[in-house]
Amino acid sequence: MSHAPRQSTILLVDDVPDNIDILGQVLSPHYRTRVAISGERALKIAATAPQPDLILLDVRMPGISGYEVCKRLKAGPETRDIPVIFVTTMSETEDEAHGLALGAVDYIAKPISPAIVLARVRTHLALYDQNRELARQVHARTLELFNTRQQIINRLGRAAEFRDIETGNHIIRMSHYCRLIGEAAGLGEKAVQTLYHASPMHDVGKIGIRDTVLLKNGPLNEEEWAMMKRHPEIGAEIIGTHNDELLRAARExxxxxxxxxxxxxxxxxLAGEAIPLMARIAAIADVFDALLTSRPYKASWSVEDAAAYIEAGSGSHYDPGLIEPFRRALPRMLRIREQFADALGTLDDTEATHHIPGADGAV
Incomplete structure (x- = not known):
């Protein structure tokens, strides 16, 4: 079943009712019209859904001038894209230049010509529709690319985990722990999402570690330990250097x-705040999940002991400013642990057995 095309809405702004009546007579047969007799009212209407598709705006009005209305519209993220056409007796070149500099798309002089008004409105509505459709397509394509990129990141993270034994859902839990600690630490939504999506690649460098080292059932000797300690640099080489914010965070x-x-x-x-914040958060999330791991040669730690280990590392291993966010996030972290528990009840402990001195008798 076909639908009639949506009728565009035009906001007419003028403090003189007769001027609004004249514009309304010209435009109402073709478009929906709304009116405002002050700049304040125009700003409220423009910010309220459904928003107008075009604004015809007088310049000289008491209170807020048309110039100021246009300036505020273009400063607002929800209204900046609405096309504004000034309709005014101020038709000097410098007046037009000023209006266009503020973000208006056109200038119509009073007294108006109905044919000119209709032609200009039709042109700018068509351009606005094209821009919106282009923006929609760009957004859809950007989302598609983001999802594809995220799948690649997750798959690379899983590739590293598959090199280890019985790793289960470690990267899933760890990325959620990062997100929760980041939220508790006051990171903004965008930074939290970047952290959440980038952290699965924290151990991608394990792909470059020999099986005899990575899969060794027991403590590492000095040579093996030196090899294991190369996995962060190998991971950075695998990810590479990019301008992309997500991949840059993953590399860090x-x-x-x-x-x-x-x-x-x-x-x-590195020491202190020279260590990137997201890496400091990932360090806590990664080790905490490792400590709660059960393996054939190592018993899992209790939640209390694991949390106490993290807190005991404040100021030495871990950023002291992240300990309180860790505490606040802990109840939700434990729900994540339960939700993404491994089927066999075994959690990844590679970090605990190889990288946490004294955690289980390993080097």
Whole structure:
């Protein structure tokens, strides 16, 4: 069943009712019209759904001038794209230049010519419709690319996990823990989402570690430990250097999630706030999930002991400013752990057995 095309809505703004009546007579047979006799009222209508598709705006009005209305419309994220045409007796070149500089798309001089008004309105509505359709297509394509990129990141993260044994849902849990700690630490929504989507690649560098080291059932010797400590740099090489915010965050997390607050970590021995914040958060999330792991040669830690281990590392291993956010996030982290528990009840402990001195007798 076909639908009639949507009728465009035009907001007519003028403090003189006769001027609004004249414009209404010209436009009402073709479009829906709304009216405002002040700049304040025009701004309210423009910001209220359904928004107008075009605004015909007088310049000289008491209170807020048309210029100021246009300036505020273009400053608002919800109204900046609505086309504005000035309809005014101010037709000097400098007046037009000023109006266009404020973001108006056209200028119509009074007294109006109905044919000119209809032609200009038709032209700018068509352009606005084209721009909206283009924006919709760009948004859809951007979303598609984002989803594809995220699938690649997740698959690479899983590829690293499949090199290990019985890893289960570690990267799923760990990325959720990062998100929850980031939220509790006051990161903005965009940063939290970046952290959540980038953190699955934290151990992608394990792809480059020999099986004899990665899968060893027990402590690592000095040579093996040196090889294992290369996985952050290998991960950074795999991800590469990009302008893309998500991939840049993924690289930072992969490269720096084994740095320590006191500078005793690896691979760069960074200290304090020189360690990127997302990597500092990932360090807590990664180790916490590892400590709660059960493996054939290692019992899982209790939640209390694991949390106490994280807190004991404040100021040495971990950013002291993230301990309180960790505490606040912990109840929701435990719900995530339950939701994404491994089918066999085994959680990934590669970090615990290889990278946490004293955690289970390993180096």
């Amino acid at each position: 997390i992969a490269l720096y999630h084994h740095e320590r607050w006191d500078g005793s970590g690896y691979p760069a021995s």
